Amino acid sequence: MQDLARRLALLVLSTALGWRPTSRRMAAPRIVMSALSPPRHVVMKFGGSSVANAERVSHVAELIASQMAEEGTLPAVVLSAMGKTTNCIIAAGERALEGRVDVSEIRSLHLESLAALELPISTGAEVRGLLRDLESLLDGVSMVRELTPRTKDLIVSFGERMSCRVLAATLSKIGVPAVPCDAWTLGVRTKGMFGDSVVDEACYPEVARSISDLFSQGQVPIVTGFIGHDADGRVATLGRGGSDLTATVLGAAFGFDEVQVWKDVDGMMTADPRVVRAALPVPFVTYEEAAELAYFGAQVLHPISMQPALRAGVPVRVKNSYNPTHCGTLIAEEATIKERRSVAPLVTAITSKRHVTVIDVVSLRMLGSHGFLARVFDVLARDRVSVDVVATSEVSVSLSLDEEQSLSPAALEELSEIAQVELKHDRSIVSFVGDGSRSTELIAQVFAVLAANDLRVEMISQGASKVNVAIVVQDDQAELALNLIHGCFFGAPLPATCGGLAVGELAPGLNASAVAA
Known part of the structure; x- marks a missing residue:
């Protein structure tokens, strides 16, 4: 531990003496220290499962400290x-609407963690103060029997604010000069609706200056994910999965060398390992591939979180906090990924989205129905419905809605005035992400696999990005379809015949190096 503390001190000293990274936005001069190697600046984002209790918090603190000492990184932690x-x-907010205020479970977790980690009295006072503030807000909700989106965002923010103080104190205890930072104190500003806000990119310069100031003081910022302030100084959340977005926003604003998203899996996989037991780690993925995989069911990253990193060209790496030596998955620009891959795979990964509804809309006027599609999507837009997959012809359109979306009776009635409408429930989207230039080859193999096993495709669509092909099958066939197709593309044992291939045989055009890639 003494050696670790010494190396941490040297790392912090190198920053305090004036070394700065080259920021993609700030264009700050790079001052290379002659006696000390410049640190590598990274964002390290940890989700709730990584800091679920005192033991996990302690593990994350040790992980951060070891990364700093052994790999020369100077992080901002989200x-x-x-x-x-x-x-x-x-x-607790829902209970308060019914007149019951109870934060005992939340209080127990945090106070027990404070005690187990033996944190300073000052940290305990901060956390207890936040718990009192949370309880007071819930008392107010209980009295007025109303929980507005604005108030809900405010009460939800207390989780991140408490966890950051616990981790910062734990790091300080082992010699890492960490400071808890509510995201708005760094300048993170939001716009949009409460509960589903986005970060205003106009705040990036202020965020970059704030982080630079903390680094120049030798401090490691521990930043609340998921939350910010709107233009009026009110707390707003970025929606579920928003902590990933906070991490990539910081990465883009400051120009970090890498954004590391620490999960409980070894990066992205060729399929969901809970469904496909033969799933393999994916070492390299482009931004576009990662975004498509996330949107169509992969749970590793939030889809929107890819956008700031993509626009700024900041690499993202998904790593496992339970297995930190594993290289994880690198997400970067296509040119960078091509350099890393020995052979470009036909399919990078396969994912699925279950329990979707397919809506078939067929024009009553048949041919020559000018403006038909425009009218259909106008109805959907006014009903605030977001569509996943679309397939069209001159007189019909098929589209899918996920399980959280549904058309209102009024919208269905309006569509019925211009078309025959059929709703098909209990469907699944199976999506293949990979080499868009070889989509014909991919589709041919997929259909051969499914036809050989009597599985029917009800809909097919290729995205404009060309890296994604999606099909729709019945829910009860989705798991078999995933395993069959995964077996063909990645050479794993198959549960049945697969388009004429022997069990365990690679699909045509694949080889061991492609599978390994």
Whole structure:
């Protein structure tokens, strides 16, 4: 531990003496220290499961310290609420609407963690103060029997604010000069609706200056994910999964060398390992591939979180906090990924989205129905419905809605005035992300696999990005379809015949190096 503390001190000293990274936005001069190697600046984001209790908080603190000492990184840490705290706070808000105020579960987790970690009295006072403020807000909700989106965002923010103080104190205890930072104190500003805000990119210069100031003081910022302030100084949340977005926003604003998203899996996989037991780690993925995989069901990253990193060209790496030596998955620009891959795979990964509804809309006028599609999508827009997959012809359109979306009776009635409308429930989207230039080859193999096993495709669509092809099958066939197709593209044993291939045989055009890539 003494050696670790010495190396941490040297790392912090190198920054305090004036070394700065080359920021993509700030264009600050790079001052190379002659005696000390310049640190590598990274964002390290940890989700709730990574800091679920005192033991996990201690593990994350040691992980951060070891990364700093052994790899020469100087991080900004983005943190989610501890464990299931966000869910507990939301449940507490719902109870308050019924006149019952109870934060005992939230209080127990945090106070027990403070005691187990033996943190300073000052940290305990901060956390207890936040718990009192949370309880007071819930008392107000209980009295007026109203929980507005604005108030809900405010109460939800307490989870991240408490976890950051716990981790910062834990790091300070082992020699890392960490400071808790509510995101708005760094300048993170939001716009849009409460509960689903986005970060205003106009705040990037202020965020960059704030982080630079903290680094120049030799401090490691522990930043609340998921939250910010709107233009009027009110707390607003970025929606579920928003902590990933906070991490990539910081990465883009300051120009970090890398954004590391620490999860409980070894990066992205070729398929969901809970469904496909033969799933393999994916070492390299482009931004576009990662965004498509996230949107169509992969749970590793939030889809919107890719955008700031993509626009700024900041690499993102998904790593496992339970297995920190694993290289994880690197997400970067296409040119960078091509350099890393020995062979470009036909399919990078396969994912699925279950329990979707397919809506078939066929024009009553048949041919020559000018403006038909425009009218259909106008109805959807006014009903605030977001569509996943679309397939069209001159007189019809098929589209899918996920399980959280549904058309109102009024919208269905309006569509029925211009078309025959059929709703098909209990469907699944199976999405293949990979080499868009070889989509014909991909589709041919997929259809051969499914036809050989009597699985029917009800809809097919290729995205404008060309890296994604999606099909729709019945829910009860989705798991078999995933395993069959994964077996063909990645050479794993198959549960049945697969388009004429022997069990375990690679699909045509694949080889061992492609699978390994």
